[in-house]
Amino acid sequence: AFIWTPTRGTELLSSYFASYGVSLPAGQSIFSATVTPDGRTFGVTTVVADRSASYGYIVTVPTPTGVTCMFVGLMAASRRKRS
Secondary structure, eight states: OEEEETTTEEEEHHHHHHTTTOOOOTTEEEEEEEEOTTSOEEEEEEEETTSSEEEEEEEEOOOTTOOOOEEEEEEEEEEOOOO
């Protein structure tokens, strides 16, 4: 997943989050993401490397005024076993 902003151009969504101090747990990568119309809140689904589990997070990035970034946390922890 990637994002485009007028000031930074195109970059990986995980890099964009990292620039605000938000990092994914080790071994997880972004599978899909949605964003609110204001561009500040993201619903993110991650998967572990072997795709045996997926997790949902809500990430809110600060406004230009500098509000502290919040990693709202684990929204869902659904485990799916694939055969």
